[in-house]
Amino acid sequence: MNNGDRQRLLHIHRYCQDIARFVERFGKDYTTFVEDRAYLSAVSMCVLQIGELANGLSDEFREETKDQMPWGMIRGMRNWIAHAYAEMDEAIIWETAINDIPRLLHFCDSLLETGEDNQ
Template sequence: MSNDARNVDILEHIIKYCDEIYKTIEYFGNSFEIFKANSIYRNAVSMCILQIGELSGHLSDSFKEMHNGVPWKNIKGMRNFIAHKYGDISISTVWEAVSDDVPKLRDYCNSILRKYRVLEQPALEEKNGR
């Protein structure tokens, strides 16, 4: 798998976890008070954030440098904090990430994927003899 293909695959998985967070919010409700009171809600969202951070660490350095519209290092840092200091994490910090950062990350990843798909189209047409 080429580096570009690997990065695209990782972005698709990041978007999948962003979508899981949206589904979790729909299921439990878009309320900080509910989030604060429900450990199942917090755990489900935190697991998705952890996975997003883990995946972001597997993007190539050149990809992250070229697509620096989100703080990849901070995303990985949030993963590390959740994984290693979960009991110390601020519930409001996680909620802020879910409310503000995850939608921005999802939109940013989708915009990158759209660009890659546009660039991929002529190569596929050429490969298929069109």
């Protein structure tokens, strides 16, 4: 992986950790998530930032890791949050935070810990 991809993964990792901390702080409860606008907004902004960073990953990196991570869906989630905020489905954001973000965090951990370098 090139240095630019590594830097973006470090930032993605940080946003995943932020989401994990929000879930720990506010609770793993969907009702709380929907009713507490700060919780919803904080998670949504992190998901948006993750998508923005994923968009900046090199085509080569996304191609090499596409079987491990659905980059197109991650980027699409960013666009959905950015352009249809008033119509966001809180359940989808919640499912992303609870089910998909831990997987992305693990993916980043594994690449960043090993210092994997594909070049």
